[in-house]
Amino acid sequence: MKLWAGRFSKEADQITNDFNSSIAVDSRMFAQDIDGSIAHAQMLGAKGIISGEDSEKITAELQKIKNEITDGSLTIDPDAEDIHTFVEAVLTERIGDAGKRLHTGRSRNDQVATDIRLYLRDECDSVSGLIESLIAVLKEKSEEYRNTVMPGYTHLQRAQPITLGYHIAAYAEMFSRDLGRLSDARARMNVSPLGSGALAGTTYPIDRDMTAKALGFDSFTENTLDGVSDRDFCAELAAALSIVMAHLSRFCEEIILWCSWEFKFIELDDAFSTGSSIMPQKKNPDIAELIRGKAGRVFGDLSTLLTMMKGLPLAYNKDMQEDKEAVFDAFDTVKLCLQAFTPMIKTMKVLPDNMRKAAAEGFINATDCADFLVSKGLPFRDAYKAAGELVALCIEKGLTLENLPLEEYKKVCELFDEGVYPAIDLNNCVKRRGM
Ligand code: ARG
Numbered sequence: 001m002k003l004w005a006g007r008f009s010k011e012a013d014q015i016t017n018d019f020n021s022s023i024a025v026d027s028r029m030f031a032q033d034i035d036g037s038i039a040h041a042q043m044l045g046a047k048g049i050i051s052g053e054d055s056e057k058i059t060a061e062l063q064k065i066k067n068e069i070t071d072g073s074l075t076i077d078p079d080a081e082d083i084h085t086f087v088e089a090v091l092t093e094r095i096g097d098a099g100k101r102l103h104t105g106r107s108r109n110d111q112v113a114t115d116i117r118l119y120l121r122d123e124c125d126s127v128s129g130l131i132e133s134l135i136a137v138l139k140e141k142s143e144e145y146r147n148t149v150m151p152g153y154t155h156l157q158r159a160q161p162i163t164l165g166y167h168i169a170a171y172a173e174m175f176s177r178d179l180g181r182l183s184d185a186r187a188r189m190n191v192s193p194l195g196s197g198a199l200a201g202t203t204y205p206i207d208r209d210m211t212a213k214a215l216g217f218d219s220f221t222e223n224t225l226d227g228v229s230d231r232d233f234c235a236e237l238a239a240a241l242s243i244v245m246a247h248l249s250r251f252c253e254e255i256i257l258w259c260s261w262e263f264k265f266i267e268l269d270d271a272f273s274t275g276s277s278i279m280p281q282k283k284n285p286d287i288a289e290l291i292r293g294k295a296g297r298v299f300g301d302l303s304t305l306l307t308m309m310k311g312l313p314l315a316y317n318k319d320m321q322e323d324k325e326a327v328f329d330a331f332d333t334v335k336l337c338l339q340a341f342t343p344m345i346k347t348m349k350v351l352p353d354n355m356r357k358a359a360a361e362g363f364i365n366a367t368d369c370a371d372f373l374v375s376k377g378l379p380f381r382d383a384y385k386a387a388g389e390l391v392a393l394c395i396e397k398g399l400t401l402e403n404l405p406l407e408e409y410k411k412v413c414e415l416f417d418e419g420v421y422p423a424i425d426l427n428n429c430v431k432r433r434g435m
Contacts, residue, residue: 003085017079020318025325026083027076032118033083034066036111036194039214041102049105049204054098061095062087084108084115105206107198109228109316114194116324118215120237123331124186130338131175131182131244137346138172141165146435149426150265150355151362158362161426164355166435174247181240189233192217196227199315229315231305234327238302241330245295248337252288255348259285264354269347272340287344291337301330356426363391365401365424368432372423376415386413 002012012020038059045055065087068074080086085108092099146165151158192212195201201224212220221227258265268285276282304326308319366387373383389412394404401424409416422428 002081017081020081021079022082022321022324023076023078023080023086025328026112026115027086028328029115029119029324030069030076030083030087031066032115032122033087033111034062035118036114036211036215037087037102038062039211040106040194042214043207043210044101044104044204046210047205047207049206050098050101054101057095057098058091058102061091061099065090082108082112084111105197105202105204106194107196107228109198110193110196110224113196113228113230114192114215116327117189117191117193117217117233120233120327120331121186121190121216124182124189124237127241127244127331127334127338128179128182130335130342131179134338134342134345135172135175135179137342138168138175141345142169142172145350145352147427148350148352148355149359149430151359151364158358158364160367160433161359161364161429162433163430163435164350164352166430171247171251175244178240178244178247181243182237185233185236185240187218188236190216190218192220193227193230195220196224199225199228225315229312229317229320231309231320231323234323235302235305235309238298238305238327238330241334242295242299242302244334245291245298245337248341249292249295252285252292252341255288255344256285256292259283259288263358265351265358267349267351268344269349272344272347287340291341294333294337298330298333301326301333359426360400360402363394363401365426365429366391368424368429369401369420372420373413373415375423378413378415 002008041050041055041058041062044050045052050058065074069076074090076083077086080089088099088102091102142165144165145168146163148164149161150164150167152160152162152167192208192215194211194215195206195208208220212218221230255266255268257263259268268283268288270283272287273283274286276284305323308322308326312319369390370380370383370387373386374380378386390401390404390409393408393412394400397404402421406416406418406420409420
């Protein structure tokens with residue numbers, strides 16, 4: 001029997017039931033749903049809206065239901081309309097009238113809004129924990145490779161010498177900003193909508209502050225229409241997660257390039273690579289490619305949320321039931337990707353000789369060569385031109401700036417002396433840049 005059986009003279013069609021049901025998606029919020037109901041029941045008891053006895057009965061039975069779902073002795077009915085309906089139905093079946101009093105002064109609209117915020121608050125904490133572990137690994141690696149010279153690139157062309165440690169530290173910065181974005185969004189989300197009712201609050205003398213505090217919220221939503229229909233936090237979190245994925249995806253793209261024979265800067269551990277079914281020589285960076293691919297999913301989740309919300313009049317509309325699948329998918333995907341990415345980075349083998357060789361062949365000290373002439377008093381534009389001529393000369397002679405004889409330097413510009421060699425030494429170049 002449906003919650004709204006009084007108004008209706010017919011049972012819903014099976015297709016309507018299945019189509020309407022969100023249990024497959026929202027059952028994962030059972031613990032948050034029950035916690036919210038316990039807070040509500042205790043408040044109702046404290047305010048004398050229901051009896052203290054009913055309030056206690058409800059609390060005790062809800063706690064039992066939560067334990068039973070957790071240990072698997074109570075299975076969530078896949079035919080239930082949603083998790084809220086299921087929990088209330090089990091409660092009422094077990095304790096009768098007291099159970100029927102739980103929903104006094106509440107609606108599923110403020111209930112679901114409360115549940116999602118509670119659930120996502122935990123999800124935020126677990127993703128942040130995973131990002132913190134990744135940053136710790138990146139900091140270790142950045143320290144380990146702080147003297148490993150490699151070419152830095154712009155336009156994917158060898159540009160100036162950097163160290164691998166410095167390159168990795170750039171990603172640590174990016175992920176630290178991600179942590180900041182998640183914590184900002186979490187703080188804005190941590191406000192209780194409970195007590196907003198269906199849309200216009202309630203006539204019962206409820207205590208919104210009490211339920212907010214019991215559930216660990218910082219405060220409660222001021223406007224009840226906004227309380228039930230705000231899903232900004234879902235979009236904000238999906239946006240923050242999209243940026244996490246964009247960062248992971250960029251890093252993965254570099255890992256994939258670095259693993260190629262053309263670069264061979266790193267080798268992934270066998271445990272984090274895959275082979276080919278036909279080509280025996282292959283070792284593929286599938287994890288990195290999949291993470292790069294899954295970025296698209298998370299961007300899609302953000303787009304789903306914004307598009308779903310953009311045309312909705314106030315207040316609650318059933319469209320909003322679609323919020324959970326999108327935002328849960330974004331969290332699931334990011335967690336999965338971080339769980340695979342961090343150990344892949346931790347175990348990757350770096351090939352410093354290949355990095356150094358690429359750095360040496362790339363004339364990436366040409367800027368430093370020009371800077372040497374600047375230190376001798378030549379204007380930068382002239383120095384730049386002289387260094388360019390030297391690069392062309394080296395290419396013609398099959399030499400590098402390091403092994404080009406001094407007389408050749410002098411032919412291009414009289415100001416060169418022995419000091420040019422330490423000035424263009426790659427180790428000195430990165431040191432001078434403070435890497
Ligand atoms: N399953 C619904 C959701 O996820 C719960 C709220 C239903 N409210 C309603 N008035 N139909 O949005």
